[in-house]
Amino acid sequence: MNDETNSNTPPIDENKYIALRREKLTQLREQGQAYPNDFERKEFAQELHDSYDGLNREQLEEQAVAVSFAGRMMFQRVMGKASFAHLKDMSGTLQIFVQRDAIGEEAYNAFKQSDIGDIYGVKGVLFKTRTDELTVKVSELTLLTKSLRPLPEKFHGLTDQEQKYRQRYIDLIMNEDSRRVFKIRTQTISFIRQYLTDAGFIEVETPMMQVIPGGAVARPFITHHNALDMELYLRIAPELYLKRLVVGGIEQVFEINRNFRNEGLSTRHNPEFTMLEFYQAYANYEDLMNLTEDMVRQLAKAVVGTTTIDYQGDQFDLEKPFERMTVAEAVMKYNPDLDASKLEDSDYCRSIAEGMHIKTEQSWGAGKLLIEIFEKTAEDQLMQPTFITAYPTEVSPLSRRNDENPFVTDRFEFFVGGRELANGFSELNDPEDQAERFQHQVSEKESGDDEAMHYDADYIRALEYGMPPTAGEGIGIDRLVMLLTNAPSIRDVILFPHMRPE
């Protein structure tokens, strides 16, 4: 960073606490290397607890276990000529016991000057206190990093939502539950990756910057490539690229990566979010429902140890077979007064929708109207794990038509707690049907729907080479993690959620 950028840096908050710590840092600089990098950390807190918590005082004393341990000081208690402190590392917390007579008067006085948040390396021998807490009796103590900013008070921790999101590092230092959430997130992604790999799927990476944003109905972010002087779109979905790979013979393929959608923010929407998409040739949407059911059930067992999920006051059972019903069945279940035989009649659906104060467009057919009715009256009632099938063709431009009823497609969405977690279908592999559907989307776009899809000519060309019968699915990882961690907002499961600049 040069001087100019420094001078452009807005001043950040300073206060007397920071000033006092800066003075201590200045002294450290005068005494030598203030930021040493030669401490050799050999043990983690948790492995020491695992190995030695079980031993009694006498056994520990006999073994005289020497350790070299480092961490952030989260707690310090000075009692005259001896002090206790807790050092926290990535794995957990370990107590240290520092005595003047063991490390010398000069070092001990320096230790008394330290602040909560300082990072220490210690060498010493393990012992147990009167209350049987595993503790390092320190023989050598090194201040590795001076902390200049005071941490939140230990009892309440950091509760301010905004600060948790903007300064996630403080949140992670202070809140065990936040660390737990992000650990479960990591474990979730690892589990899924392993599950699919074990099932013969191959993981790939496809473009995040696309010339034609496809694969979903959403508004994209636009960016610009200088050398080529052209607009590019951040992807809204990887779908069309993954299906090109199926054409190319990668018959079972998946990607876990970020999608970007230029839409409003809410507790369920972040502009960038993580999606799993996977495709399997010679499978249909029912195979994928079965796979999803098994994967979600096993995932829950693996990462939270139970298939009974407590979520914001509700309880969901992932053990018993997931319910399955069609869109039309769901609409009738929650609107028993409707005429089931007229749900494919656009005039009928329009009058019902308008009676529900749904804002409709003239161009909408029965399928779109039916989905609006479904979303308004049924979706948020789907609490227990439920697959909804038979989505109207009109709202499923990439899905294969149903053989018996071309009004609907071989598609499902998966709901838990009233929230859509997954969307899958037998893929439309008829290039001529796909071309027509794209054409329909283009006319929607021309009549003002800026979320409608573009015509992707190369994708049609790929299909013309022949894509085997295939089923594909997308699972929203963030929402899945919300469910598993009992998180009320998507921002709680994204390390650095999007915020307006301070």
Add this chain to the structure above:
RNA sequence: GGGCCGUUAGCUCAGCUGGUAGAGCAGUUGACUUUUAAUCAAUUGGUCGGGCGUUCGAAUCGCCCACGGCCCA
């Protein structure tokens, strides 16, 4: 985009119908060689989110703005 709520010390929060801004923890100084939200004594600390207005007087009332939270579209 609309509605409601919030923004006060480093952190967590009080602050009534307008009258010199408070607590706990943290910090500072001192005591204490097995503490667990340690204890004891003393003590510092504020542009009350920003701006404008009403008023003799505004953290408090009104308007505007910023940021956040929740709900709705």
